[in-house]
Amino acid sequence: MNRYLPLALLAFGILAFATLMLVIAPGVQIARHSVPPQLEPYTEQQARGRAQYVGLGCVYCHSQQPRSPDQAPDGERGWGRPAVAADYVYDQPHQLGTMRTGPDLLNVGARLPSEAWQLTHLYQPRAIFGWSVMPAYPFLFEIKPAAEPGDTVVVLPEAFAPEAGVVVARQEALDLTAYLLSLDRTYPAPADALRDEGYATMESGS
C-alpha cells in the first residue's frame, strides 16, 4: 500500500460523482418545475387520512403511479394519465408503492368519487367484489343500535349487515375516505413535466 493518496482521491471522486448525478442533478432538475395550479395541498382531515393510509400499510398492495400507455393499459382501466413528478409535490413520503395486488390509487378520487362506496368497500370489500382479496377494516367502524344525528351510516346489503343496528363510520374511516377522494391527478400534465415516457419517445422517433 504505497499509493494511498491516489486511492483515497479516486474513492472520493466516485462518491462525489455519484452524489452529483444521483442526488444533486435530479434535485436541480425537479426544483425547476412548478407546482401544478390545480393540485391542492392536503387539508387537515385529508392529512389525517393519509396517516391512516400509511399506518394501515395500503402501500404494500396499492401503487400510486399510473404508467404510460406503452407499458400498461392503465388509461383504459380508468387509473389516469401517466404520473409526473409534480403530482407528488405534497406527498412526503410518497406512497408510490411497487406492488399491484390491488389497483393503482393515484386517481381513485376521480374514478370512484362516491364516499358511500368507499365506506362500504372499506368495511367489507366482499360486499361488492365477491372475489376481492383486500382485508376488511371493520375496526374503522362501529355498530350502533341506531344512527345518531351527524353519523354516517354505511350502505350494506343484507348479507353483510349486522343482525341488529347500523354500521357507522368512525372518524378514522371518514378521514381515510377523505384522503382517498382527494387522490385526483386528472388535470392535464404541465407541458414541461418530468414524466414516465415509456417507450413512446423511441417509437415516435422524436
Next chain:
Amino acid sequence: MTRKPTSSDHIVDEKFEPWERNGRMPLPVVWVAVALAIWGTGTLLTTSGGAPETAVEAAVQQDRPVDAPDSGAALFAANCATCHQPNGSGVRLAVPPLRGSEFPAQGPELVANVLLRGIDGPIRVDGHDYDGHMPSFSAAFGDAEIAELASYVAATFGDRDDGVDTATVADLRARAVGQGTWSGGEALAAAYPGLPPQPAFSSASVTPVSADVSALIFEGRDDVWACASCHGDLGQGVENTPRLSGLSADYIAKQLRDFQTGTRANEHMSFVAKGLTEADIAGLGAYYAGLSVPSTAAPILGGDLKRGETLALVGDWDLGVPACFSCHGPSGFGVAPNFPALSAQQAPYTASQLAAWAGGHRANSPLSLMDQISKGLSTDDRRAVADYLASLPAVPAGSTGAVAKEGDGHDL
C-alpha cells in the same frame, strides 16, 4: 524504485515487491471503445432533439385550434359532414339539410351565430319540421375558424359570397355570452326576419321525475349508493365511470335489467341494480335521457385520433369492422333503443368496454354485434376510436326532458 532482480542475483531480496510495467492496450479494444463512443454520441444527438412529446400530448394538440385556420371545406368535412352529410343533404327526419335550406341563404352571420350558440328546439327547414338539436361549437373553434366555416357554408349552400370576418365573429361571440342555445327556429326567425314561419317553441315537454327517483339519484338508499355519487351530479361520468346523460331511456333500462339478472357483469352496478324496482328503472332512464350536458370527456388515452376518425366514419373492412356511425347514428348521437350514444363518452370507459367485449367479459350486445367488432380491433385501435369519440361534442338531449333536484355533491 525497487531493485530489479537479475539472473546473477541468486539471493532473493526479502523486501522485493513484485511489480509490472503498464502493458499496451490491445489495439482491437481501442477500436471497440472508439466505436462505442461514436455510437453513443450519435444516439445522444439523434434522440435528444427538442423537448420530447408523448403521444397523449400530441393527440391533445391535434385537437387544439391552430393559429392558421383550416379552410372552410376541410372544417366542414371534419366536423359537420358526419351529421349534415358531405353534400349537405342531412338525414331524413333526423338532421336538417343545408342544401335547399333557407338558413344559409340568410348569410354567413346567421350561420356563425348558430355555430356559436347551437339550437335546442323545433325548427322548420325546407318545409319539414325537425327536432332541432345542434351542439354549440363555440368552445371547439376559434373566431377565425368559425368565420371560415360560416363563410363556406353560406357560399356553398346559400349562394351568399359576402363572407364574414374574424372581427364580426368575435363581436357575435361576445354578444352570445350567457344567451344559451337558440330555442328552435322561432328564436332565429325573430332575429332574422327573412326566414319562413317557424314552429312555436314549447318548454312544456319537461316532465319532472318523481321524488323517489330524485332521492335515489342524489341521496341513495339504505342499500344503494346515490347514482350521482359516482356518475356525477349531471350524469357526466369520469374515467371509466360512464357518461349517462343523453343515453336513451330504453338503453339505460336494458342495461340496469341486465345488471340485475347478471347478463352484464359489473360488481358495482350489480350491487346497485338488485335493489331497483321497475318504476325506479323507468324513472332513471327518463331522467338521464333528458339531460343535456356539455362534454367533460377528452382524448386522454394517447390514441391516434386520425385512425379513430377513420374507424368511426368508414370502419375498416380488412378487419371486418363497420363504421361506428353506421349503427350508432351520425356523429355517434345514438339510435334508440339498441344503439347507445357514443359521442362525448369518457374514453377509458369506451376502451374498457371494447376490451370487455373482445375478451368475453361483456356479452349483452344484441346479436353479439359488438363482440365480433371488438375482436377485430387491436388495442391501439380501441384506444384510437375511444379517444376520437371522446373528442366529439355531447349528444343533444332527447325530446322528453326531465328535471330533478340537484344534490349538494360535487360540481362538474
